[in-house]
Amino acid sequence: xxxxxxxxxxxxxxxxxxxxxxxxxxxxxxxxxxxxxxxxxxxxxxxxxxxxxxxxxxxxxxxxxxxxxxxxxxxxxxxxxxxxxxxxxxxxxxxxxxxxxxxxxxxxxxxxxxxxxxxxxxxxxxxxxxxxxxxxxxxxxxxxxxxxxxxxxxxxxxxxxxxxxxxxxxxxxxxxxxxxxxxxxxxxxxxxxxxxxxxxxxxxxxxxxxxxxxxxxxxxxxxxxxxxxxxxxxxxxxxxxxxxxxxxxxxxxxxxxxxxxxxxxxxxxxxxxxxxxxxxxxxxxxxxxxxxxxxxxxxxxxxxxxxxxxxxxxxxxxxxxxxxxxxxxxxxxxxxxxxxxxxxxxxxxxxxxx
Amino acid sequence: xxxxxxxxxxxxxxxxxxxxxxxxxxxxxxxxxxxxxxxxxxxxxxxxxxxxxxxxxxxxxxxxxxxxxxxxxxxxxxxxxxxxxxxxxxxxxxxxxxxxxxxxxxxxxxxxxxxxxxxxxxxxxxxxxxxxxxxxxxxxxxxxxxxxxxxxxxxxxxxxxxxxxxxxxxxxxxxxxxxxxxxxxxxxxxxxxxxxxxxxxxxxxxxxxxxxxxxxxxxxxxxxxxxxxxxxxxxxxxxxxxxxxxxxxxxxxxxxxxxxxxxxxxxxxxxxxxxxxxxxxxxxx
Ligand SMILES: Nc1ncnc2c1ncn2[C@@H]1O[C@H](COP(=O)(O)OP(=O)(O)OP(=O)(O)O)[C@@H](O)[C@H]1O
Ligand SMILES: [Mg+2]
Numbered sequence: 001x002x003x004x005x006x007x008x009x010x011x012x013x014x015x016x017x018x019x020x021x022x023x024x025x026x027x028x029x030x031x032x033x034x035x036x037x038x039x040x041x042x043x044x045x046x047x048x049x050x051x052x053x054x055x056x057x058x059x060x061x062x063x064x065x066x067x068x069x070x071x072x073x074x075x076x077x078x079x080x081x082x083x084x085x086x087x088x089x090x091x092x093x094x095x096x097x098x099x100x101x102x103x104x105x106x107x108x109x110x111x112x113x114x115x116x117x118x119x120x121x122x123x124x125x126x127x128x129x130x131x132x133x134x135x136x137x138x139x140x141x142x143x144x145x146x147x148x149x150x151x152x153x154x155x156x157x158x159x160x161x162x163x164x165x166x167x168x169x170x171x172x173x174x175x176x177x178x179x180x181x182x183x184x185x186x187x188x189x190x191x192x193x194x195x196x197x198x199x200x201x202x203x204x205x206x207x208x209x210x211x212x213x214x215x216x217x218x219x220x221x222x223x224x225x226x227x228x229x230x231x232x233x234x235x236x237x238x239x240x241x242x243x244x245x246x247x248x249x250x251x252x253x254x255x256x257x258x259x260x261x262x263x264x265x266x267x268x269x270x271x272x273x274x275x276x277x278x279x280x281x282x283x284x285x286x287x288x289x290x291x292x293x294x295x296x297x298x299x300x301x302x303x304x305x306x307x308x309x310x311x312x313x314x315x316x317x318x319x320x321x322x323x324x325x326x327x328x329x330x331x332x333x334x335x336x337x338x339x340x341x342x343x344x345x346x347x348x349x350x351x352x353x354x
Numbered sequence: 355x356x357x358x359x360x361x362x363x364x365x366x367x368x369x370x371x372x373x374x375x376x377x378x379x380x381x382x383x384x385x386x387x388x389x390x391x392x393x394x395x396x397x398x399x400x401x402x403x404x405x406x407x408x409x410x411x412x413x414x415x416x417x418x419x420x421x422x423x424x425x426x427x428x429x430x431x432x433x434x435x436x437x438x439x440x441x442x443x444x445x446x447x448x449x450x451x452x453x454x455x456x457x458x459x460x461x462x463x464x465x466x467x468x469x470x471x472x473x474x475x476x477x478x479x480x481x482x483x484x485x486x487x488x489x490x491x492x493x494x495x496x497x498x499x500x501x502x503x504x505x506x507x508x509x510x511x512x513x514x515x516x517x518x519x520x521x522x523x524x525x526x527x528x529x530x531x532x533x534x535x536x537x538x539x540x541x542x543x544x545x546x547x548x549x550x551x552x553x554x555x556x557x558x559x560x561x562x563x564x565x566x567x568x569x570x571x572x573x574x575x576x577x578x579x580x581x582x583x584x585x586x587x588x589x590x591x592x593x594x595x596x597x598x599x600x601x602x603x604x605x606x607x608x609x610x611x612x613x614x615x616x617x618x619x620x621x622x623x624x625x626x627x628x629x630x631x632x633x634x635x636x637x638x639x
Pocket of ligand 1: 041045
């Protein structure tokens with residue numbers, strides 16, 4: 001176990017900035033998820049921590065030791081790659097043993113280590129198979145066994161579940177979290193799947209465009225998004241944004257969007273603490289919007305664009321006259337016909353202002 | 355349904371196309387000269403005779419009717435040609451593999467300055483028709499004293515097998531999974547990765563490369579004809595061509611031809627598993 005500290009990490013490929021200026025502290029035993037859209041620099045960050053890429057500038061520390069210049073193997077890390085990369089010409093056992101080949105252990109020590117890991121991950125029956133003869137989930141478990149057998153101080157995982165189907169992902173997710181908590185190994189997990197991030201991470205690092213947008217627990221990230229990007233990226237269906245301006249008239253605060261003026265409740269007013277910019281973006285999650293009859297006071301007129309039945313609830317997608325899409329969560333019984341004219345009544349008490 | 359019928363017909367045509375000539379000369383090698391001279395020719399040997407196979411190795415052979423088929427006057431040439439062919443082919447195969455495996459690996463999996471230009475140079479070497487370099491090689495060899503030597507033939511054959519097999523293996527190496535990262539995490543050095551991970555992993559590709567290099571060296575005729583024909587370094591293909599100008603003994607020539615297809619057939623048979631494994635249809639990307 002080790003804590004990880006990234007100090008002003010920067011990585012460029014020629015002119016292209018993959019990671020801009022990343023500073024991050026990961027406590028011992030923490031499960032940290034790097035979350036962000038494709039190409040935002042997650043893998044590059046992970047590779048810098050692993051030692052597979054040399055950072056352009058900045059430092060990587062494990063505990064108090066500067067490991068920036070050390071090769072991967074000297075860092076005592078284990079890594080699981082996308083779609084469970086294994087040596088294709090070796091069977092599962094040989095693949096797992098490869099992790100200990102340069103560890104200086106005797107054959108007996110290797111044997112007992114492997115035996116322990118194999119029973120922990122229940123891959124005994126797979127040991128004589130080549131990776132091509134394993135299913136996706138089996139391959140993933142063998143890859144995990146290969147990582148764990150080193151007893152590393154840091155686990156690094158790059159979208160290990162991205163090639164699996166939803167059900168398998170679910171069960172492996174739980175298994176991995178359980179394993180991580182049992183072994184208490186500091187883990188950095190890269191994904192672009194927000195559900196994966198929310199369910200697994202102690203801490204989520206949301207990245208975008210080579211930069212960190214926000215670091216926080218899943219709760220913080222969801223309930224207090226610091227930037228508009230985080231607000232829109234986390235949550236499904238995604239948050240709705242209304243562009244407009246706050247106006248203060250004789251002690252009454254209103255939010256003007258389009259030709260509508262919505263009065264601002266005290267809850268939101270307290271959050272604004274006087275800093276009212278002329279033009280802002282107000283975000284409201286789909287569950288904090290109601291659909292009311294067209295023309296209702298305090299409602300924004302729209303047309304029903306599509307209806308998505310999710311079983312537990314229904315998502316109504318509305319289209320404004322300007323052509324913007326808005327999503328509203330309703331009870332499963334809610335009836336709406338495509339093309340119907342309705343109005344949308346946001347609950348500004350739950351609004352996020354950016 | 356119609357598709358299977360057509361593919362079967364296509365398969366049958368291909369089989370006849372490749373196997374019929376082989377059958378024909380194998381048959382001739384088992385006939386006696388007067389049977390060969392008969393018209394129409396017999397479609398199969400009525401009384402198969404191994405006589406020709408003894409004759410080309412310098413042995414007389416007595417037929418069941420008491421007639422003795424005399425040893426071929428070419429026997430010495432054939433035996434020496436066979437020896438030389440085996441030596442040249444094995445040396446070329448080993449050297450080609452030794453050079454090509456690291457070369458193709460580096461081109462396929464590592465980045466370095468001027469990579470594309472160097473790749474293009476290899477392609478150019480592949481595209482060059484061998485005959486175009488024949489005369490320069492000849493005059494150079496005369497000065498170096500390499501004419502009529504096995505060493506000279508090996509060198510000139512390598513100039514063809516190395517670029518060609520490199521080009522072919524680059525495509526193979528490119529399609530292998532990115533295990534280098536895995537190997538680095540496991541503590542392998544660059545060299546260690548190549549030797550202990552990449553080479554064992556690419557057995558199939560290397561096997562096919564070996565077959566191609568071997569077949570090329572074994573079948574090589576043009577260079578051998580100019581550089582070593584009529585010398586002690588003569589190889590089997592050119593030695594056989596000597597039959598064309600001899601007193602006509604078609605069964606000897608056919609038996610010698612059978613000899614030439616034997617090693618390639620054997621090599622292909624032993625390595626067929628790997629040939630199937632390696633998808634040669636995969637384009638070089
Ligand atoms: N070896 C490289 N050479 C040049 N550019 C690179 C290299 N590796 C990554 N990049 C670029 O750096 C940026 C970040 O890449 P990175 O692989 O870290 O993204 P990512 O967040 O992991 O994305 P994904 O979710 O698609 O895996 C991308 O724009 C990518 O094109
Ligand atoms: Mg990535």
